[in-house]
Amino acid sequence: MSRAVTRRRRQRALRIAVLGVVGVFLAYPLYALFEFSIRFPLTGAYSVDAWTRLFGAGDGARLQPLYTGLVNSLLIAVLTLSLMFALLLPTMVWVRLRLPRLNRVVEFLCLLPLTLPAIVLVVGLVPVYRFIATRLLDTHAVWLSFAYVVLVLPFAYRALDAGLSAIDVRTLVAAARSLGASWPTVVARVLLPNLRGAVASAAFISIAVVLGEFTIARMLARENLQTGVMLVNQAAPQVAAAVSLLTLLFGIALLVGLSYITNRAHRRPRRRDS
């Protein structure tokens, strides 16, 4: 018995050690970023000047690219998510219902963007965006969403695929339809409630990708959060570091929230509502 206890204790210690190493590995760059934002590199003097400039007034003009970029990125995120869900959910459900043999093809198409470096993607996107800017819409950064939908496709596909595989879509849809549910009702009251975790994962991971995207926006000369950070970095590097830190923390919060939600989604049906 005591041997079991020692073993358990040793495992616990090992687990803490591993967690500690990983934690330091992930946290140290964040800490370094934070230190850079509060310590003036030339003199080594500490000040929270960058943070007050970021949140306080005064330096508005110089920080303008940052604000523009942030607003743009948020708009892009909203539009990207809407387009992604509108495109992906009905397609994936339909394929499962009617064309199961096409499942492989859809998966391949959705995962394809993973294999293309952003810089290669840009080469193809330049003429497309020239057309969008001159003929179709305008040069507003929000239209980057079209490109970003492609970027988030692999991640969103994976998340939704896992969710759809966990339920018997064909039978649930057939049951709902035969009980008198219209298609909108099927989606709203049968599919979405059972895909809550998957939809949240897809959304969070897509937001994280959109907020972190730099290459395409830069190459197409559109302003988003990351290009804003870069511009401000030249003029006020410490403020840029503060913003980067905030973005990273926001991304981490999203991912932690994601794992929390998916865990809860798995547990929920077992809980008793007495």
Add this chain to the structure above:
Amino acid sequence: MTPTPGAVAVELRALRRSFGSVVALDDLDLDIAPGELVALLGPSGCGKTTALRVLSGLEEADSGQVLVGGRDITHVPPNKRSMAMVFQSYSLFPHLTAAGNIDFALSLRRVDRARRRGIIDHHLDLVGLGSHHDRFPTELSGGQQQRVALARALASNPEVLLLDEPLSALDAQVRVQLRDEIRRIQLELGTTTLFVTHDQGEALAMADRVGVMRAGRLEQISAPRDLYERPVNEFVAQFIGSTNRIHGRVSAGHVRVLGEWLPVLPGSPTEGAGVALVRPERLSVTPAVHAADERGFEGTVRQVSFLGDHARVYVTLHDDTELQAFVHSRDTHGLGLGERVLVAVDKAPVLVTA
């Protein structure tokens, strides 16, 4: 079966449906009387599920018509048909409790919120789950889930109830219990019902009439007893129950089998040599020493499978014909391996194939 007021008739007219080169329904015709329970039997892939899905509107037919209560609903979408289906796989909505599942069905049928509680209670009681309102599907056994699915289907008060092998995932004991319950409830409510199954025992026990399908067509549809005793062709005779194939000669509407002249069923040749399909319970097997009058044919016992209430006795006749007979357990003394026995046949009508 007395027609229930409000029950509707179902007519399937020359339904065709193919998937690529596979013809799932090949001019299927089927009539179901108001309040009747018809069971469809057939080998895997013969189109039973497809027939059910076309009737429910989940699948479109390539051609043909579906009529319910005299109305042509061939092109009506499933949510506008008054039907409810219970599936082979578990079909409860996982995010809703047992009561929530039924409530969902009621809301789709626009039942007053105030009346729903009573209907839910009634139907959960009907399937014996009155105390399981707040269980989620994952907290119910397979049998209980199918009961809730049945309650959900019945609560929506469908004109036609469709059951696609609802019992096949359950173990034998629950299956028999639930099938009797489904039949009891169906008779009580008088809902026109189409029941698909693999299990001939289930079909024969529950249905007013049983249809046997093969390759997208209905081979025969009759009351269970007729189907068993008066099959119209060899496929049906072989598919339902077991049969002995005994060579005989047909003459003037009778066939000579094991020394007896048996009347032949319609569909048999009228003259000449043929093979009579004789049910095992129509053969009697007795130890040769006891047979005083020596009627019957002599053979040797090859194998005996004891099955509780009866035994299946395999006998080889002197002309090498292999036979099997059902013998009541109390009559199996003296039927050991290698014993010499006499085999005799009842004078019941049989089907003869050429």
